[in-house]
Amino acid sequence: MKKTLTISISGFVFHVEEDAYEKLHLYLEAINSHFKGFAGKEEVISDVEARIAEILQKNISESKEVITIADIEEVIAIMGQPSDFGMDEETEPGAPSPYYSALPKRLYRDPERKMIGGVCTGLGSYFNIDPVWVRVIFLVSIAVSGFGLLVYIILWIVVPEARTTAERLEMKGEPVTVSNIEKNFKDEMHDLNDRVKDFASKAKSTLRKEKDEFKSRHGDNIRNGLSDVGRIFLRIFLFFLGVIILFMGIALSVVYLSILFKFPVVAVMDHAGLQAFPLYSVIDRIFTSDTDIRTFVTGLMILSGIPLIMMLWGGIRLIFNIPRVKFLAGLAGLAWVCALIITLIFGFKVANSFRYPGEYAREAELEIVRADTIHIVAEKHLPPDFRWEKSGVFYFPEVRMALSNDEEIIRGIPLIKLRNSKDSIARIIILATAKGAFKNDAIENAEKINYNWQQKNDTLVFSDSFILPEGEKWRKQEVRVEVQLPEGTTITIDEHLRPFLGYHKNISRHEKIGTLFMMTNEGLVKVRE
DSSP states (O other), X not given: OOOEEEEEETTXXXXXXXXXXXXXXXXXXXXXXXXXXXXXHHHXXXXXXXXXXXXXXXXXXXXXXXXXXXXXXXXXXXXXXXXXXXXXXTSOTTOOBTTBOOOOOOOOBOSSSOSSSSHHHHHHHHHTSOHHHHHHHHHHHHHHTSHHHHHHHHHHHHSOBOOSXXXXXXXXXXXXXXXXXXXXXXXXXXXXXXXXXXXXXXXXXXXXXXXXXXXXXXXXXXXXXXXXHHHHHHHHHHHHHHHHHHHHHHHHHHHHHHHHTTOSOEEEEETTEEEEEOHHHHXXXXXXXXXXXXXXXXXXXXXXXXXXXXXXXXXXXHHHTOOOOTTHHHHHHHHHHHXXXXXXXXXXXXXXXXXXXXXXXXXXXXXXXTTSEEEEEEEOOSOTTOOTTSTTEEEETTTTEEEETTTTEEEEOOEEEEEEOTTSOOEEEEEEEEEESSHHHHHHHHHTOOOOEEEETTXXXXXXXXXXXXTOOOSOOEEEXXXXXXXXXXXXXXXXXXXXXXXXXXXXXXXXXXXXXEEETTXXXXXXX
């Protein structure tokens, strides 16, 4: 007596002896393990179970209702062991399995290669002929008598469709083994991938073709499809943008024309605030020849004028919607580049004349009586209304130069220092400095500076400025006047000279008139007001 179990395989109920169940269970576990990680595992296992159920059903009869271990061994012999599943890859296609002899083909409708119902492809597989010839036979019979249509309909109704992998194998006459099920599934997946790729390629090609046709058909309509409201707003925006650009160009053109007609428009920021000076007066004192001046100024005017003209033209175009003029921008750009080259060449030429520094010193002894009070006063040459804070005289702190509008001449402002004489001899040292293209040129330029001063008894008179010799160009000429006085010498300083004094620890530029100072070992100190 043996214990039996009731199991369900592919929807069919079987009574199985316990040892047969154990063998079948281990066999199915081995198949599951073999197909672990296999894409489409569920479908393959389902087909395997369906084939096992089909084989077992054949062994069931009225006299035999229980599946024995011999039946399971027969199933395994037909389906094949998991270790034998790869054998089909090494044998020729269609070769019979070593565990199962080829079965007669079964007639199915082929759903994969069908054109209508799959009858012709099923008959082609059954009789091992090309389905095209079967279709030709049906078409001829339909055309001759119409009997072929009736036969086709009947077969479509009667013949089942090969839905499972096992049925598709039976349709081809191949043994329904696990390895064949696996191989057939892989072939189907490969065919499916090919069809998907082919479909995707055709879809992309069709989409690209449709897109190109749409662009060519509707491109002009899309480009011209801006709404009237949008075009109006765009026109308004361009109009106001043109107005802004035009006004900016006009404002800059006023500055440009003021320079062109020698108005004082170039500005310098110093301790007194923003101050202007006439550009042409300075340029005339820097360049060595009239030709250089005219060439440099012409290049400079073109360099700054072309962007202004293009700005004005751009504003007018936007306001009045004027079309672009061909080659105008290119010609303007070429002229601007030429002007830039000219300006740089002559600019570097002038800059080279400031390359080297040079200095020239003059020294003279003073006749000082220790008991006398020395009065230091200014000989005024600058305009009567000269003030550091006032326009009309333009002050550059870094070079201490002043340009008078009335005379249009450059005046150098001296730097005056009062120091203690180390050897008790009163003297004056005038140190002139300048720049030049070469060292000798710089020294020569410094030597040409003539600063006027004189002693009248107990009074020292210093000029408030120096003028460059006639025809001399500005090369950053500077004059430093150092007055050395013995200790104990008392002095007074003219208020007009105080702005030219260098830094003195104990002297303010705002001391009262008549303030008495004394020279000490540490410099000037205030004695009384």
